[in-house]
Amino acid sequence: MSIDTHAAGAPRHSAGPPPLDPGERRKQARQVRLGRLDLKASPYLYVAPFFVLFAVFGFFPLLYTGWVSLRDWGLIKGDQGFVGLQNFQEVLTDDKFWNAMYNTAGIFVVSTVPQLLLALMLANWLNRKLRFRTALRMGILLPNITSVAAVGIVFGFIFADRYGLANWILQSLSLDPISWRGSRFASWTAIAFMVDWRWTGYNALIYLAAMQAIPRDLYESASLDGASPTRQFWQLTVPLIQPTILFTVIISTIGGMQLFTEPLMFNYGAAGSGSGLENFQTIAMYIYYTTFEGNFKYGLGSAMSWLLFLLIIGFALINFLMVRRSLKGSK
Amino acid sequence: MSVPRRRLRGIAAAALAAGMVFSAAACSASDGDSGGEGGGGTVVLQYFGSPGFDAAIAAFQTANPDIKVDAQNMGELKDFTPKLNQWLATGQGAGDVVMLEEGTLLGYLETPDKWTNLLDLGAASLEADFLPYKWANGFTADKSKLVGLGTDIGGLAMCYRTDLFEKAGLPTQRDEVSKLWPTWEQYAATGKKFKESPAVKDVAFIDTATAVMQPYIMQNSQTWFYDTNNNYIVESNPIVREAWDFGLQMAADGLTGKLQRWQPDWNAAFANAAFATVPCPAWMTGSIAERAGDAGKGKWDIATIPGGSGNWGGSYLAIPEQSKNKEAAYKLLTYLTGKDGELSSYKEKGNMPSNVKALDDPAFASSTNEYFSNAPTGQIFGASAKSLKPIYLGPKHQGIWENHFETEMRNAEQGKKTSDEAWKTAVADGKKLAEG
Numbered sequence: 001m002s003i004d005t006h007a008a009g010a011p012r013h014s015a016g017p018p019p020l021d022p023g024e025r026r027k028q029a030r031q032v033r034l035g036r037l038d039l040k041a042s043p044y045l046y047v048a049p050f051f052v053l054f055a056v057f058g059f060f061p062l063l064y065t066g067w068v069s070l071r072d073w074g075l076i077k078g079d080q081g082f083v084g085l086q087n088f089q090e091v092l093t094d095d096k097f098w099n100a101m102y103n104t105a106g107i108f109v110v111s112t113v114p115q116l117l118l119a120l121m122l123a124n125w126l127n128r129k130l131r132f133r134t135a136l137r138m139g140i141l142l143p144n145i146t147s148v149a150a151v152g153i154v155f156g157f158i159f160a161d162r163y164g165l166a167n168w169i170l171q172s173l174s175l176d177p178i179s180w181r182g183s184r185f186a187s188w189t190a191i192a193f194m195v196d197w198r199w200t201g202y203n204a205l206i207y208l209a210a211m212q213a214i215p216r217d218l219y220e221s222a223s224l225d226g227a228s229p230t231r232q233f234w235q236l237t238v239p240l241i242q243p244t245i246l247f248t249v250i251i252s253t254i255g256g257m258q259l260f261t262e263p264l265m266f267n268y269g270a271a272g273s274g275s276g277l278e279n280f281q282t283i284a285m286y287i288y289y290t291t292f293e294g295n296f297k298y299g300l301g302s303a304m305s306w307l308l309f310l311l312i313i314g315f316a317l318i319n320f321l322m323v324r325r326s327l328k329g330s331k
Numbered sequence: 332m333s334v335p336r337r338r339l340r341g342i343a344a345a346a347l348a349a350g351m352v353f354s355a356a357a358c359s360a361s362d363g364d365s366g367g368e369g370g371g372g373t374v375v376l377q378y379f380g381s382p383g384f385d386a387a388i389a390a391f392q393t394a395n396p397d398i399k400v401d402a403q404n405m406g407e408l409k410d411f412t413p414k415l416n417q418w419l420a421t422g423q424g425a426g427d428v429v430m431l432e433e434g435t436l437l438g439y440l441e442t443p444d445k446w447t448n449l450l451d452l453g454a455a456s457l458e459a460d461f462l463p464y465k466w467a468n469g470f471t472a473d474k475s476k477l478v479g480l481g482t483d484i485g486g487l488a489m490c491y492r493t494d495l496f497e498k499a500g501l502p503t504q505r506d507e508v509s510k511l512w513p514t515w516e517q518y519a520a521t522g523k524k525f526k527e528s529p530a531v532k533d534v535a536f537i538d539t540a541t542a543v544m545q546p547y548i549m550q551n552s553q554t555w556f557y558d559t560n561n562n563y564i565v566e567s568n569p570i571v572r573e574a575w576d577f578g579l580q581m582a583a584d585g586l587t588g589k590l591q592r593w594q595p596d597w598n599a600a601f602a603n604a605a606f607a608t609v610p611c612p613a614w615m616t617g618s619i620a621e622r623a624g625d626a627g628k629g630k631w632d633i634a635t636i637p638g639g640s641g642n643w644g645g646s647y648l649a650i651p652e653q654s655k656n657k658e659a660a661y662k663l664l665t666y667l668t669g670k671d672g673e674l675s676s677y678k679e680k681g682n683m684p685s686n687v688k689a690l691d692d693p694a695f696a697s698s699t700n701e702y703f704s705n706a707p708t709g710q711i712f713g714a715s716a717k718s719l720k721p722i723y724l725g726p727k728h729q730g731i732w733e734n735h736f737e738t739e740m741r742n743a744e745q746g747k748k749t750s751d752e753a754w755k756t757a758v759a760d761g762k763k764l765a766e767g
Contacts, residue, residue, distance in 0.1 A: 075420045076442045163599035268594045272734050292413035295767040
């Protein structure tokens with residue numbers, strides 16, 4: 001854009017303008033000033049929406065939540081005064097918080113590991129010369145654009161104990177029906193199905209983009225050296241897209257720690273009631289329950305939110321270090 | 332080239348700035364269109380469940396063409412409660428008229444400044460229209476402020492499937508069925524007889540053990556989790572444990588369907604005729620008809636509840652203080668809780684009036700329910716309405732019941748915990764909720 005203005009503006013000055021009356025000259029000077037301002041200021045204006053939105057919906061709530069977490073604040077009753085770190089103390093000694101923590105971490109592992117592996121395979125497959133390649137590539141993103149609430153409701157029906165599709169299939173294979181909400185591992189698996197159904201395609205597309213950037217001749221020379229496709233995949237593709245894998249792991253960590261809608265829908269829309277909830281209540285659900293469903297403890301919920309925020313940062317860092325080390329080792 | 336582009340850029344910048352201003356303004360503009368004068372304008376009504384307001388609202392609209400009613404169905408009570416709490420907390424978003432359930436009402440009465448005093452709008456003259464306990468419960472603790480007027484009440488009965496009773500060799504006529512179970516013990520004994528029949532071996536007698544809790548306790552005690560000073564007393568209230576043990580004994584005898592109420596499996600169980608009886612407050616008849624669908628029509632009937640009369644549930648309508656159109660809101664509120672409005676929702680969804688004029692009206696008293704084999708519902712539900720003893724529920728009753736006691740009792744019913752383990756957890760968690 002700047003080149004353009006310059007190119008268009010330059011000849012006008014070099015040609016030596018005819019004498020102008022003072023009014024015309026002032027007008028021109030104003031235009032030049034405006035143009036200069038435009039050049040300097042408009043880029044900031046263009047990026048401003050993000051920062052304005054982030055400040056309003058990201059940064060301000062973060063600070064405000066921090067402030068609320070130090071106070072005894074009932075949702076309807078309002079602010080009851082400063083209590084220091086009492087809320088944090090209460091959270092850290094709360095069994096249910098740690099139970100929710102355990103569930104969140106468990107569901108994260110059960111869903112993310114197969115999800116990313118599957119996404120890698122999918123991407124590798126889509127990277128080949130296939131018929132209807134574009135349609136297939138677009139198709140795997142479809143689950144991601146469906147409303148998560150709709151997904152939750154449908155999967156809630158599939159994994160219903162008595163009249164659900166999953167148990168119907170199990171029973172027609174003459175297996176015992178599973179109490180999907182009754183056991184920890186069964187509920188984690190069911191939720192992992194929902195999460196993976198939605199996010200595998202998304203991650204696969206990211207991997208695919210990274211794979212497309214790998215020069216073809218690398219594969220050609222690998223083939224000449226007699227490397228099998230599997231070996232090419234593990235020893236060529238995976239190491240070369242290492243930064244992308246790292247990116248998806250971190251994004252998945254953040255998403256996994258905040259997991260809310262899928263388990264909520266799995267519990268038919270309630271964050272804080274329902275049998276067997278101790279098996280799959282996530283941190284985000286527990287925060288929502290504490291703040292909006294149970295005792296309306298805004299301060300306590302805020303303290304949990306802050307702890308979750310710190311935990312996500314911690315988790316992301318650990319992930320970052322672990323994945324980086326393991327990928328370095330595999331090189 | 333440069334000039335038009337610059338102009339374009341200027342336009343883009345202006346549009347962007349305008350867009351940002353508009354989007355900021357949109358948040359505050361959305362709730363500003365209800366400020367009508369002289370009772371006109373839009374009234375937002377927010378309700379949960381199936382209160383059967385549709386016909387009543389249509390009639391109200393015809394009578395008051397200057398008021399536009401925006402009726403919003405907020406789903407089940409558990410979906411509505413958190414939303415309403417947020418709106419009350421932030422001071423915007425709540426409707427002009429909102430529905431409050433009996434089990435959550437006292438919690439809202441603890442913050443009287445969030446609600447409009449209906450006495451200021453002229454409700455004092457309506458006292459004689461309502462059942463005395465229903466009228467009294469709409470007041471704040473100091474009796475200075477009337478927050479809500481009663482919609483329906485939950486007069487109790489027992490709904491049962493005649494086709495399943497017939498298969499099991501039990502009587503099917505509602506009078507004879509009522510005679511089978513004057514007490515809960517006899518009800519359970521009938522259940523055992525029912526289960527002896529091989530023709531119904533896959534059918535449960537009752538949907539879930541937790542279903543007996545509400546009628547049982549409401550018949551036998553004046554308090555439940557709280558005493559009238561809002562102290563948490565469940566450990567010293569023997570009736571609660573008695574009802575708990577009774578329900579779980581039925582489960583141990585194989586009489587219960589181990590279902591979770593209000594959820595897909597439970598809904599599907601209605602369609603699949605998977606249980607034979609369900610305690611039904613008047614408002615439940617609408618829920619049953621919705622779930623069992625046309626296939627169940629004429630197969631259901633209504634008998635009296637074991638253990639005598641009692642009340643289960645029922646709601647109120649209130650006007651949040653944040654409403655900007657209180658006069659029109661009050662018009663709608665008094666119409667819906669008036670004789671015509673309550674008779675209309677009774678006709679639509681079977682919700683039983685709390686308005687005495689409606690209860691006395693032949694349209695209620697001599698009414699029958701076609702879906703339930705033309706059972707004389709007005710007579711069955713009405714019989715107990717005027718004599719029933721109200722029970723004191725306390726501020727967080729609904730949360731304690733749904734989140735802790737119902738959940739833990741179901742865990743025990745489904746064999747995931749022993750009764751004692753479940754009870755201990757429920758008592759402790761309920762205490763935390765009640766006193767937190």
